[in-house]
Amino acid sequence: MPPPTTLQLSADHFGIAEVVAPLVEPSLEGEGGLSSSAPPMLHQTPQMKRLSTPWAICLTRAEQLAQCRLADGIVLDPACGSGMQLYAYCARLGRPGLGIELDSDAALLAAANGKRVWDAHGGDWGAKTQVVLGDGTDAAAALAAAGLSERPVAVLHVDPARPQDAQRHSLDEMQPPLSELVGSWADHLAEGPVGPAIIIDLSPRLSDAQREEVGEILGARWQDSPITWEWVSKGQGRIDRLTVWFGGAADARSPARMLRLLTDGSVVRFAGESITATTDISSTPQPGQWLTIVDSALLSSGLQQQWLRKAISHRSPSRWLRTDGRRPLLLTDIPLRMDDPKVSSFVSTTGEIMSQAKLPPNEAGIESILVSARSAYLARLTLRCSLSPGLQPILQQALDKGLKIHPRGKQGFLIDADTPDGPGWFICRVP
Ligand SMILES: C[S@@+](CC[C@H](N)C(=O)[O-])C[C@H]1O[C@@H](n2cnc3c(N)ncnc32)[C@H](O)[C@@H]1O
Incomplete structure (x- = not known):
C-alpha cells in the first residue's frame, strides 16, 4: 500500500467522471441554504453512484447532527466515497472535514466535489478540509498525512461498502470493517460528557443479532455512552437506511428513531423506546371495524x-x-x-x-x-x-x-x- 496522499479541495481534480447527481435548479452556485430539492452537481464514477447516499438523507442527517452537543474538532469520514455526506455535515456545522478514500478516482472526485459544495455554501470550513487517498483503517497514517494531531475528530461518520447481492453478510465483510475502524480511531476521537460522536451507516438488511454485535463493538470501548438506532424510509415499506448514532451523536432519551422522508422534502419523525409489536387474533374482526x-x-x-x-x-x-x-x-x-x-x-x-x-x-x-x-x-x-x-x-x-x-x-x-x-x-x- 503506497503512503497516503493528501488532496486539498479543488476543481482541478475534475476530469474523468460522469455527472450523476442532477441539478434540479439550473445552478446552486451562489445559493446560501442547503436544499434537498437542489442537490449540488457532484461528480461520481458509476461505482460511486451505486454507493452514494441520497442528498435528501445527507441533509436530514446534517440537520440532526446540528442539534447535538459536539466536542471541538473536525468531521471525519474514513470511507468518504463522493464526499456528499461529509460535505453536508461540514456545510451545516461550519466545521472542516477529513475524508479518506481508498479508491483513487473516488478520492480525486471527492476533493473536487468538496470545492463545489464549499463554493455553493460559503463559510471557511473548506480551506481546512482535506481528502486523503489512503486506508481509512490506518488512523495514524491518515492523520500524519493531513498534518493533524492530538484528538482532532469531533464526529466520525462512516458508511462502509457492503457486499453486493448478498441477502446476509457478516459485519467483517463491510469495507472498511467496523471493528478495525473503531479500534484504529478510538484514541483520536474527541470525547464529550457522553463519549465520542459516532454515526455508522449500516445495511438495512442487518439482523437483530448483527445489530447487537455493532452495539457490542462500540459498547466495549465506551460502556456508558448512549445509542440511538435509526430507520429511514422513503416509503413502500422499504427501509432505505439503518444507522446507529452513538455517544455525542445519540439522542440519550431515544434508543430508536424512525424517519419517513416525504417527496416534498419534509420528514416525519418518531422517536422513543423500541417495542416489538405482538399480535392478537383472539376474536374475528367485525363489520364496522x-x-x-x-x-x-x-x-x-x-x-x-x-x-x-x-x-x-x-x-x-x-x-x-x-x-x-x-x-x-x-x-x-x-x-x-x-x-x-x-x-x-x-x-x-x-x-x-x-x-x-x-x-x-x-x-x-x-x-x-x-x-x-x-x-x-x-x-x-x-x-x-x-x-x-x-x-x-x-x-x-x-x-x-x-x-x-x-x-x-x-x-x-x-x-x-x-x-x-x-x-x-x-x-x-x-x-
Ligand atoms: C458506501 S461507500 C461510501 C459512500 C458515501 N457515503 C457517499 O455518499 O458517496 C464506501 C466507500 O468506502 C471506500 N472504502 C472501502 N474500504 C476502505 C478503506 N479501508 N479505506 C478507505 N475507504 C475505503 C470504498 O471505496 C467506497 O467508496
Whole structure:
C-alpha cells in the first residue's frame, strides 16, 4: 500500500467522471441554504453512484447532527466515497472535514466535489478540509498525512461498502470493517460528557443479532455512552437506511428513531423506546371495524406505539392482527386520523370492514365475493391478500369486470387476516 496522499479541495481534480447527481435548479452556485430539492452537481464514477447516499438523507442527517452537543474538532469520514455526506455535515456545522478514500478516482472526485459544495455554501470550513487517498483503517497514517494531531475528530461518520447481492453478510465483510475502524480511531476521537460522536451507516438488511454485535463493538470501548438506532424510509415499506448514532451523536432519551422522508422534502419523525409489536387474533374482526395495512418499516423500528397514539384516540381499542411480512395489519374500532401526514405517511391502505367473505378468493369463491362487493357499492375491489402469482391477475380481472355496474362507487380492498377459526378474508371500503 503506497503512503497516503493528501488532496486539498479543488476543481482541478475534475476530469474523468460522469455527472450523476442532477441539478434540479439550473445552478446552486451562489445559493446560501442547503436544499434537498437542489442537490449540488457532484461528480461520481458509476461505482460511486451505486454507493452514494441520497442528498435528501445527507441533509436530514446534517440537520440532526446540528442539534447535538459536539466536542471541538473536525468531521471525519474514513470511507468518504463522493464526499456528499461529509460535505453536508461540514456545510451545516461550519466545521472542516477529513475524508479518506481508498479508491483513487473516488478520492480525486471527492476533493473536487468538496470545492463545489464549499463554493455553493460559503463559510471557511473548506480551506481546512482535506481528502486523503489512503486506508481509512490506518488512523495514524491518515492523520500524519493531513498534518493533524492530538484528538482532532469531533464526529466520525462512516458508511462502509457492503457486499453486493448478498441477502446476509457478516459485519467483517463491510469495507472498511467496523471493528478495525473503531479500534484504529478510538484514541483520536474527541470525547464529550457522553463519549465520542459516532454515526455508522449500516445495511438495512442487518439482523437483530448483527445489530447487537455493532452495539457490542462500540459498547466495549465506551460502556456508558448512549445509542440511538435509526430507520429511514422513503416509503413502500422499504427501509432505505439503518444507522446507529452513538455517544455525542445519540439522542440519550431515544434508543430508536424512525424517519419517513416525504417527496416534498419534509420528514416525519418518531422517536422513543423500541417495542416489538405482538399480535392478537383472539376474536374475528367485525363489520364496522377498520383494517389498516401499515408500513412494515414502522414495525421494524418498534415505534408503532408512538404512531398509534397519533392515529387514534388512546381510549379507543386497537390490536395487531399481523406484525411481520410486507403487510402488517392493524384492527381499530374507529377510522384513523388520515388528515395528519404523521399518520397517513405510514399507511398503505385503510378501510372499513363491510363483510367477511364466505368463501376464499379463488375461482369458485369469486362470485360470492363479487356479490358482497356490489352490496357494499364498490367500484373496485383491489386484492391485498396473499395469492399465487398466477391466480392474482385472473381474480383481479374478474373483480374489475364484475364491478363495472357501480362506476361511481367507492374503492375497496380484500385483505386476509388470521382469525380464531383459521384464515379469513375481509371486504373493506376505503373512506
Ligand atoms: C458506501 S461507500 C461510501 C459512500 C458515501 N457515503 C457517499 O455518499 O458517496 C464506501 C466507500 O468506502 C471506500 N472504502 C472501502 N474500504 C476502505 C478503506 N479501508 N479505506 C478507505 N475507504 C475505503 C470504498 O471505496 C467506497 O467508496
